[in-house]
Amino acid sequence: MLKILIPVEGRSNSLHAVRHAIHEFRKNAALEIHLLNVQAPLSNYIARFVSREDRDAFRRDQAELALLPARQMLTRFAVPYEAHVKLGEKASVIADMARRLGCDHIVMSTARKNSLTRMIENSTTNQVIELTTVPVKIIAGDAASKLERYGVPAGVGTALASLFLAAGN
DSSP states (O other), X not given: OOEEEEEOOSSHHHHHHHHHHHHHHHXXXXXXXXXXXXXXXXXXXXXXXXXXXXXXXXXXXXXXXXHHXXXXXXXXXXXXXXXXXXXXXXXXXXXXXXXXXXXXXEEXXXXXXXXXXHHHOOOHHHHHHHHOXXXXXXXXXXXXXHIXXXXXXXXXXXXXXXXXXXXXX
């Protein structure tokens, strides 16, 4: 039985990976799908003012909101799945869960970005690829926002130009 792990954040891009899994399931009904939502721990500054029960309830609510669209899509197409919610740093939890579940691959969707943006950002996708030995299948998602497409490269260019001018003085 082929097992796949789909990290779900609640953004529309996650649904591209779910759609891909549905297409794969239609080809192979023995496919085992695992959805994973990773909740980040609250900082110590915030956590000390909020009870453990309230923190757990907040994380549970956030996870359910994030998983809901993926659950609905899989249910609509009668695709069986298991949903998991974990606490921790996203990339390491994803890599660890894929290993622990014995997944054959991880399916992630990511926004379409230019090469410069991808090179300088430290995205969860890049981190997962570095941390895991499980193959990662990347599904192209929606186009990145105009800020990410133009603002980040412009900011990098401005910073490099500033450094160049400062070095010349």
